[in-house]
Amino acid sequence: MGVTFKAYNDILIVNLKGELDHHMARIVKEKLDEYLARQTFKKILFNFKYVNFMDSSGVGMLIGRYKHLQKIGGKMGAVNIGKQVKRIFEISGLFNIIPCYKDEIEASEKM
Amino acid sequence: MDILNEMTIDFLSKSQNEAFARVVVAAFASQLNPTLDELADIKTAVSEAVTNCIIHGYENTVGIIRIKAILRENEIEIWVQDWGKGIEDIEKARQPLWTSKPELDRSGMGFTIMENFMDKLEVESTPGKGTIVKMYKTIKSKN
Numbered sequence: 502m503g504v505t506f507k508a509y510n511d512i513l514i515v516n517l518k519g520e521l522d523h524h525m526a527r528i529v530k531e532k533l534d535e536y537l538a539r540q541t542f543k544k545i546l547f548n549f550k551y552v553n554f555m556d557s558s559g560v561g562m563l564i565g566r567y568k569h570l571q572k573i574g575g576k577m578g579a580v581n582i583g584k585q586v587k588r589i590f591e592i593s594g595l596f597n598i599i600p601c602y603k604d605e606i607e608a609s610e611k612m
Numbered sequence: 613m614d615i616l617n618e619m620t621i622d623f624l625s626k627s628q629n630e631a632f633a634r635v636v637v638a639a640f641a642s643q644l645n646p647t648l649d650e651l652a653d654i655k656t657a658v659s660e661a662v663t664n665c666i667i668h669g670y671e672n673t674v675g676i677i678r679i680k681a682i683l684r685e686n687e688i689e690i691w692v693q694d695w696g697k698g699i700e701d702i703e704k705a706r707q708p709l710w711t712s713k714p715e716l717d718r719s720g721m722g723f724t725i726m727e728n729f730m731d732k733l734e735v736e737s738t739p740g741k742g743t744i745v746k747m748y749k750t751i752k753s754k755n
């Protein structure tokens with residue numbers, strides 16, 4: 502389980518690995534806020550390739566980060582969303598604030 | 613309907629146990645030969661209920677969470693219980709987007725997800741005494 506970061510042009514890619522429940526959401530929030538305190542990014546792309554489970558705690562964490570980003574006119578996106586995560590995105594309306602892209606290249610063009 | 617099997621586990625309200633609880637219930641439910649999608653639904657609902665005991669029931673103090681699961685021919689019944697704070701207004705709590713802890717990055721979608729991923733959800737709660745969430749799902753066995 503964990504989270505790693507990679508800058509891609511002006512986008513911060515957040516690579517998630519594990520099950521995005523309350524336990525992991527807290528760790529991601531901490532690490533991401535810490536990273537953003539050191540270096541500002543207006544565009545954040547979450548890579549869900551290694552996440553096969555998410556619940557409403559993941560939703561809360563993403564919305565919380567989105568609210569921060571909104572204040573500085575930033576944007577969020579997601580790539581590589583699997584079946585279970587997609588259902589959670591749909592039910593909670595997350596796609597409205599976090600659009601899903603085919604890959605990093607499409608994201609960097611459209612974000 | 614006859615009971616085929618039943619199990620009960622108690623564990624501490626630690627966030628590491630959210631994953632543990634999901635895996636235990638899914639492994640037990642496997643006896644009904646569910647599809648992968650049905651298993652994912654069960655895991656999601658259990659995760660929501662257990663997380664609520666930890667964050668809202670015990671408010672991050674240490675308490676006991678009990679899960680009971682009952683298998684019938686084509687149905688699983690799951691109880692998730694805590695002896696924590698309890699819920700004053702259950703109807704309000706069940707509404708989508710309602711959360712009593714917005715400062716903790718809660719989305720208020722837990723009960724909505726449990727309702728969507730399971731067939732039926734019952735909530736029993738007494739303020740100061742605790743909460744039981746009972747969830748039911750029909751398993752359309754692969755055989």
Ligand SMILES: Nc1ncnc2c1ncn2[C@@H]1O[C@H](COP(=O)(O)OP(=O)(O)O)[C@@H](O)[C@H]1O
Binds near residue numbers: 696719
């Ligand atoms: N086990 C519980 N004990 C006490 N309160 C609870 C419990 N489960 C849910 N609640 C209450 O119901 C509300 C809604 O729960 P939920 O839909 O899971 O949203 P969230 O967890 O994001 O707040 C919670 O904010 C809390 O006030």
Ligand SMILES: [Mg+2]
Binds near residue numbers: 557660663664721722
């Ligand atoms: Mg919840």
